[in-house]
Amino acid sequence: MRSYGQYCSVARALDAIGDRWSLLIVRELLLRGPCRYTDLLGGLPGIATNLLADRLRELEKAGILGREQAPPPVATALFALTPRGEQLAPVMRELGRWGAPLMAEPGGDAAFRSRWLKLPVELFLSDQTPDRPPVQIELRTGDEPMTIRTGDGEVRAHPGAAEDPDLVLSGTPQLVIGVLSGRLGLGDASADGLQYDGDPGALTRVRPPAA
Amino acid sequence: MRSYGQYCSVARALDAIGDRWSLLIVRELLLRGPCRYTDLLGGLPGIATNLLADRLRELEKAGILGREQAPPPVATALFALTPRGEQLAPVMRELGRWGAPLMAEPGGDAAFRSRWLKLPVELFLSDQTPDRPPVQIELRTGDEPMTIRTGDGEVRAHPGAAEDPDLVLSGTPQLVIGVLSGRLGLGDASADGLQYDGDPGALTRVRPPAA
DNA sequence: CAGCATCCGCTTTGATACTG
DNA sequence: CAGTATCAAAGCGGATGCTG
Numbered sequence: 001m002r003s004y005g006q007y008c009s010v011a012r013a014l015d016a017i018g019d020r021w022s023l024l025i026v027r028e029l030l031l032r033g034p035c036r037y038t039d040l041l042g043g044l045p046g047i048a049t050n051l052l053a054d055r056l057r058e059l060e061k062a063g064i065l066g067r068e069q070a071p072p073p074v075a076t077a078l079f080a081l082t083p084r085g086e087q088l089a090p091v092m093r094e095l096g097r098w099g100a101p102l103m104a105e106p107g108g109d110a111a112f113r114s115r116w117l118k119l120p121v122e123l124f125l126s127d128q129t130p131d132r133p134p135v136q137i138e139l140r141t142g143d144e145p146m147t148i149r150t151g152d153g154e155v156r157a158h159p160g161a162a163e164d165p166d167l168v169l170s171g172t173p174q175l176v177i178g179v180l181s182g183r184l185g186l187g188d189a190s191a192d193g194l195q196y197d198g199d200p201g202a203l204t205r206v207r208p209p210a211a
Numbered sequence: 212m213r214s215y216g217q218y219c220s221v222a223r224a225l226d227a228i229g230d231r232w233s234l235l236i237v238r239e240l241l242l243r244g245p246c247r248y249t250d251l252l253g254g255l256p257g258i259a260t261n262l263l264a265d266r267l268r269e270l271e272k273a274g275i276l277g278r279e280q281a282p283p284p285v286a287t288a289l290f291a292l293t294p295r296g297e298q299l300a301p302v303m304r305e306l307g308r309w310g311a312p313l314m315a316e317p318g319g320d321a322a323f324r325s326r327w328l329k330l331p332v333e334l335f336l337s338d339q340t341p342d343r344p345p346v347q348i349e350l351r352t353g354d355e356p357m358t359i360r361t362g363d364g365e366v367r368a369h370p371g372a373a374e375d376p377d378l379v380l381s382g383t384p385q386l387v388i389g390v391l392s393g394r395l396g397l398g399d400a401s402a403d404g405l406q407y408d409g410d411p412g413a414l415t416r417v418r419p420p421a422a
Numbered sequence: 423c424a425g426c427a428t429c430c431g432c433t434t435t436g437a438t439a440c441t442g
Numbered sequence: 443c444a445g446t447a448t449c450a451a452a453g454c455g456g457a458t459g460c461t462g
Contacts, residue, residue, distance in 0.1 A: 002433085005321050006322050007314070007321040007323040007327070009313065010238050011235060013306045014234060019434095023221065023225060024215065024222060027221050038444075046216055046217070048435075049438095050436085050446070051435070054434095076443065094301040094305050096220045097220075097301070098301070099219075099221055099224030099227075102223040110217055213436090248424065248426080249425080258455090259455050261454090262454070262455080263425095263426090264425075264427080287425090
């Protein structure tokens, strides 16, 4: 990208990460840790291969990510954020927070990856009753399942099915997010096609307090 | 901008404000409040007039800014952030924080406006000894002067000369920022061309504690 | 003069095809 | 798997011209 040519820290930040796709590449690396080229391609539906290669070069030159040699079994290169790249986490958090209300509009035919739920889940959910035994909620939204889990007063999300879920939610990303955020009641959502199995109480356990 | 087509809050945020120049327009409105078209042009050196008009339309459509009719004396339209637009302040803050280290590289022939100092000043400086009487430091960096002022334990910057400054710093933006941040000593900076007049103690009063 | 719209050459992006 | 090559389409930057 051509530089803005302004001696201002916001402009200089955008010189480094303001290119189309750049921040989404950082998002993938923040969510997934070190990734192969193909993993990135899969996590960034819509990107062209030449652009991914270009951006990886530029982000490497800017000190935001680096290439590592993967441990013996695989023999491929991995792209990983540098410490400087990981410092973009607060930017990503605020951007995700600001963008959250935009998720209420229908997904339509937008692409979706369950890992993307990690951001909103850990930003907005919290354990309302940390003294009670932890709960697990499994989310099935199309591609891979994702499990959210309370523990130490926090709520964490990680990929994979739960071994013993208190509640399983299956449906479109929009319905699942609506129910988790509290924007939709479980009844309304299931009338719209959400399936659930287990204890609905697990939901109130993690939902944000107000609204 | 073409949408990323991803059902993710970061991607949707970037759909709205990821265009070239969009966030810098928001920066200007956050720093200056409601602005005329020409004010924006002046605060965004390098932007083409058709792009500014385009972006203002798009940002208006996205609910980020609106047009107001200016009060009687002037008869022109003013562009102002909506509440939704003002919620971008945390994004701007984190972006400015992340970009701050990039300010150590020389400005070269980059454009500069003294108002842009407001962001780093209020982000990084603080009043180290709030019990003592407040101090004022006037900054002269090329265009208009800017004054920083302690009060209620905070440090605020606003445009204009100080009526009774404890210290005046004159020089390139890079030198002034270097000295304020503590990256440069006052002696080193004045060897490099920074001029100062008044009490250097005012500097240690506001400089960040560590480093 | 403030607030754009139009035109034009250049750069960036997107889609697909191809290669070590 | 991890890219490079190619090319059309879209976006950008700069200049200029129009309108109240």
